[in-house]
Amino acid sequence: MPPIRGKKGPELDCLTRAKICELHATNGWGATTIKKQRFPDIPRSTIQYTLTQEAKRQKQQSLPRSGQPRKLTEEDRDYIYDTIQKKPSILIKDLLGEVDFKVHRMSIWRLTHEMGLRKWRKTQRPTLTPTHAEKRLR
Structure with missing residues (x-):
């Protein structure tokens, strides 16, 4: 399964992380072997990082991102x-x-x-006088 692209870059889904960690634990494979044998489309550095961060994760869920919380709720x-x-x-x-x-x-x-909301300035339109309205009507 290809990695899911987030705002910060590609991120592996939980199932792929679990498979990588399982191959490392059961077969003793390293990052290079896992890449060559099972996941050629995932960079070796991503696999290596997944293995080093395995102990910190719970149920292969992504860790919360660092940074200041949003000001708007x-x-x-x-x-x-x-x-x-x-x-x-x-x-x-x-x-x-x-x-x-x-x-x-x-x-x-x-x-x-x-949010996909684009705001733009309204165009200034000249007022329609009764004479102009009459001419348009004709």
Whole structure:
């Protein structure tokens, strides 16, 4: 099975990790042998890293990523999504006020792009006068 690509790079699924660790434990194979015999599409360094991290994992699950937790909670993200759906013409500065200015303007912009919501400025259109309307109607 090919590796699953995540945001940080390719990541092995639990089943593949378990197979690699089983081959290492039962047959005594090293990373190079496992790559040549069973998983030629997975880099040797990935197999080696999987074997060295085996003791740290529980049930072959990925370890949590390091880094600062997100400032916007899932509820905040859902609220922003719902707000944009209800009021598509809302400005980013108004969205910032909705989440109590927890993040910067670019974070809101990035979030909307992750969600697939693209915002653009409305075009300024000249007002339609009654004379123009009459001409169009004819």
